[in-house]
Amino acid sequence: MIRATNLSKYYGGKRALGPVSFEIADGETVGFLGLNGAxxxxxxxILACDLRPSGGSIEIGGVDGVAEPHEVRKKIGFLPENPPLYQDxxxxxxxxxxxxxxGMTREELKKRLTEVLEITDLTDVASDIIHTLSHGYRQRVGLAQAIIHNPKFLILDEPTRGLDPVQIVEMRNLIHDLKQSHTVLISSHILTEISQTCDRLLILGKGKLLGTGSEHELATKEGEIRQITVTIRGGSGSDADFRPTARTLLEAVDGVSSVADPYDYGGGTTFVLSTKRDCRAEVSRAVVEGKLDLIKLDYARSELENTFIRLVGGVDASN
Amino acid sequence: MRATRIILRRELGAYLRSPFAWVIAFVLLLIDGILFQSQALAGEQLSAIVLEKFFWTSSGIAMAAGLLLSFRLISEERQNHSLVLLNTSPVRDAEIVVGKFLAAFVFLGVLLVLSLYMPLLIKVNGKISGAQIIVGYLGLLLIGSAALAIGMFASALAKNQLVAGVAATAMLFLMVLLFPFAKKLGDPVRPILQDLDLWWVHFQSGFMRGVLNLKDIVYYVAVTYFFLLLSVKALEAKRWQ
Structure with a gap:
C-alpha cells in the first residue's frame, strides 16, 4: 500500500505540489494525469524518495518514506522522465x-538479468553500448533497470515520452504485463495511454488533486460531461487578437460550464468547451453573431477526455 | 561499504572507457615531462634541487589533475540524469561521494606512478635518497586528494559541469593563495590563514623538500575529509530543494 498524507513540495517559495492525500492499494495500476506543470x-x-517533501508524509509498503527513505528505495523501481542511463x-x-x-547478489543477478532482458525484449542488444541504441531501446533499458530487482512498487514517469507509435504500443503492452506482478504508478498527459493502462486515475492540476477514481467513476461523479471543440478565425473587421472577445462570447453561451485556454490549430484558434448538454447550435450562433469565422465544430469525444478537460478547466478558471 | 565498492568499480571502468580521462593523463604527463626536462637540463645543479623543482611543478600537475578528474563527478551525472539511479537506490549519499572519490583517487595515483620515471632518472644520475622520493610522492597524493575533494564539492553543488569547473578552480586558487594573502594581515588572523594554505606551508616547506611532518599529513587528510563531508551535505541538501 502507498499512502500519501498532506504531501506538499515547494521549490523556493513556489508551490509545486499539494497538499495532496491519496492511497494506492497493492496490485493497483494508478495513473497520474495532469497537464505539464501539474x-x-x-x-x-517524492514517492521514489528522490526528493524530500516540504510537508506531509508518505508510507510505502508500511515504511515511512520520509524517516526511512533507504528502506523504501529497496521496494521501489523508478523510471524517470529521462531514463537514468550511463551512455558509455x-x-x-x-x-x-x-x-x-x-542489493542483489551475483547469483540472483545472473538469473534475473536473463528474465529482464526477455521481458523488455533487450536480449538482442544486451552487448551493445547504450549510446548506440535508439530512443525506444533506451527507454526499455530505463524500464529494465527499474524492474531488475523485482520491486513491489513500480513508478513510471511518462514512460512513452518521445516514442513513435509502434514503440508506444510495445511499451504499453510491456506495462500491461508488469501490472500482473507489480503495483504500478504511471504519469502521463496522454489520456488514451492512461485510460488503456490504469485501473484508477489521480487527476492533478496546478499541484492539487482534482479527482480520483476509475474513468467511469470520475465521469459519473462529475455529471454527464460533454465537450465541444470550436475552431474560430477572426472575421473581417474583428480585432487582431480576438481571443479574449471570443472567449467571453463562448463563456456567455447558455450550457457552457467552462472554457479551457485556446490554442492555435489548423489555421484558426481552437477553444475546448465543457458543457452539460449539446449546445452546438447556440455556440455556432454566438460565433457568427460575434462576427467571427467558424472553421470547425466538434462534439463530445472520449469520456476521459471530457472529464479531464472539465476538471483541469475548472482549476484554470479558479486561478 | 558494499555500495561504495560497486560505485568505485563502475567509476574506474568509466575512466578506462573515457577518452577524456586519458587525454587529461596524456596532457598533464606531457607538460610534467617538458617542465622536468627544462629544469634538469638547466645547467649544473645539485640533484636534490632538481628533485625539489620536479615536485614543485608536479604539485601543480597533481592539483590540476585533481580538479579535472573531479569537477564532472556529480555535475555530469546530474546533467545526464543518471544521478537519479543512485539517488533512488538504497545507497547513502556518503557512499556515492566516497565511491566516486576513491575511483578518482586511484586514477590520480596511476597518473602519478606514470611520472615516477623522472625522479628515478635523477636517482640514477645523482645523489638522492629513495625516502625523499617517497615523501614527495606522498605529498603529491595528499595535495591531489585535497584538490579532488574540493572539485567534488563544487561538482555536488553545481547544476552543470561548467559552473562546477569554474567554482572548483576558484576554490583551489583561494586555498593556494591564502598564504601570500595572509602576509598582509596582522595577528591573530595571519598565522591561522597561513596554516590553512594548501600549498606553501604544508607542501613547499614539507613534502617538497623531503621533510615528513605529521601535521602536514593531518592537514591534507582533514581538508579532504572536510570537503568530502561538504559534498555529502550538498547532495543531501539538493533533495530538499
Whole structure:
C-alpha cells in the first residue's frame, strides 16, 4: 500500500505540489494525469524518495518514506522522465550495476538479468553500448533497470515520452504485463495511454488533486460531461487578437460550464468547451453573431477526455 | 561499504572507457615531462634541487589533475540524469561521494606512478635518497586528494559541469593563495590563514623538500575529509530543494 498524507513540495517559495492525500492499494495500476506543470513528476519523485517533501508524509509498503527513505528505495523501481542511463556502458553491465546497487547478489543477478532482458525484449542488444541504441531501446533499458530487482512498487514517469507509435504500443503492452506482478504508478498527459493502462486515475492540476477514481467513476461523479471543440478565425473587421472577445462570447453561451485556454490549430484558434448538454447550435450562433469565422465544430469525444478537460478547466478558471 | 565498492568499480571502468580521462593523463604527463626536462637540463645543479623543482611543478600537475578528474563527478551525472539511479537506490549519499572519490583517487595515483620515471632518472644520475622520493610522492597524493575533494564539492553543488569547473578552480586558487594573502594581515588572523594554505606551508616547506611532518599529513587528510563531508551535505541538501 502507498499512502500519501498532506504531501506538499515547494521549490523556493513556489508551490509545486499539494497538499495532496491519496492511497494506492497493492496490485493497483494508478495513473497520474495532469497537464505539464501539474505536479506529477514532483509527486512521483517524492514517492521514489528522490526528493524530500516540504510537508506531509508518505508510507510505502508500511515504511515511512520520509524517516526511512533507504528502506523504501529497496521496494521501489523508478523510471524517470529521462531514463537514468550511463551512455558509455554496455546494456547488460548497466543492468548488473543497477541490480547490485539495489542489493542483489551475483547469483540472483545472473538469473534475473536473463528474465529482464526477455521481458523488455533487450536480449538482442544486451552487448551493445547504450549510446548506440535508439530512443525506444533506451527507454526499455530505463524500464529494465527499474524492474531488475523485482520491486513491489513500480513508478513510471511518462514512460512513452518521445516514442513513435509502434514503440508506444510495445511499451504499453510491456506495462500491461508488469501490472500482473507489480503495483504500478504511471504519469502521463496522454489520456488514451492512461485510460488503456490504469485501473484508477489521480487527476492533478496546478499541484492539487482534482479527482480520483476509475474513468467511469470520475465521469459519473462529475455529471454527464460533454465537450465541444470550436475552431474560430477572426472575421473581417474583428480585432487582431480576438481571443479574449471570443472567449467571453463562448463563456456567455447558455450550457457552457467552462472554457479551457485556446490554442492555435489548423489555421484558426481552437477553444475546448465543457458543457452539460449539446449546445452546438447556440455556440455556432454566438460565433457568427460575434462576427467571427467558424472553421470547425466538434462534439463530445472520449469520456476521459471530457472529464479531464472539465476538471483541469475548472482549476484554470479558479486561478 | 558494499555500495561504495560497486560505485568505485563502475567509476574506474568509466575512466578506462573515457577518452577524456586519458587525454587529461596524456596532457598533464606531457607538460610534467617538458617542465622536468627544462629544469634538469638547466645547467649544473645539485640533484636534490632538481628533485625539489620536479615536485614543485608536479604539485601543480597533481592539483590540476585533481580538479579535472573531479569537477564532472556529480555535475555530469546530474546533467545526464543518471544521478537519479543512485539517488533512488538504497545507497547513502556518503557512499556515492566516497565511491566516486576513491575511483578518482586511484586514477590520480596511476597518473602519478606514470611520472615516477623522472625522479628515478635523477636517482640514477645523482645523489638522492629513495625516502625523499617517497615523501614527495606522498605529498603529491595528499595535495591531489585535497584538490579532488574540493572539485567534488563544487561538482555536488553545481547544476552543470561548467559552473562546477569554474567554482572548483576558484576554490583551489583561494586555498593556494591564502598564504601570500595572509602576509598582509596582522595577528591573530595571519598565522591561522597561513596554516590553512594548501600549498606553501604544508607542501613547499614539507613534502617538497623531503621533510615528513605529521601535521602536514593531518592537514591534507582533514581538508579532504572536510570537503568530502561538504559534498555529502550538498547532495543531501539538493533533495530538499
Amino acid at each position: 505536479g506529477k513528476t514532483t509527486a512521483l519523485r 556502458m554496455v546494456v547488460s553491465d548497466y543492468l548488473k550495476f543497477a541490480g547490485e546497487l539495489r
